[in-house]
Amino acid sequence: NSIVASKQEIPIIICAHSLGTVIAIDTLLSQNVSDRKIVLATGGSPLQRWLYGFIPNSYDHCRRNQAILEEKSGVHWFNIYRSADPVGGALQLKPGSDIDVSGDIHSGIWKLSAHSDYWSDQKIAMELSERVSQLQALGKL
Secondary structure, three states: OHHHHOOOOOOEEEEEEOHHHHHHHHHHHHOOOOOOOEEEEEEOOOHHHHHHHHOOOOOOOHHHHHHHHHHHHOOEEEEEEOOOOOOOOOOOOOOOOEEEOOOOOOOHHHHHHHHOOHHHOHHHHHHHHHHHHHHHHOOOO
């Protein structure tokens, strides 16, 4: 909260994994961050598959939350997922915001490992870097 509340001009990039994605989104929805430039990168998020799927009255649809965050705060939200991930997956965000970074490494017996190591995966790092660079080039960060 203190980083988001600070008045520095530098963009904030929040990377959240698994249940941390729920905490990050809840925090951003409850804060006034309209004067900040924020990128939210979620990975392995259980929002669509588990939380919205089983307790829909507790969590709004992800695309609705994305629209609220963009309108209220200017937050740019990208969701990174692996199709073999048993916990996280696509969040049905607006087109281009759900990014499948699946690879052959997470198949068969290794499928359970598809939920871990998101932030140490070079493919994910490159994808996030490209997205942030695109936002900077468009003057949005």
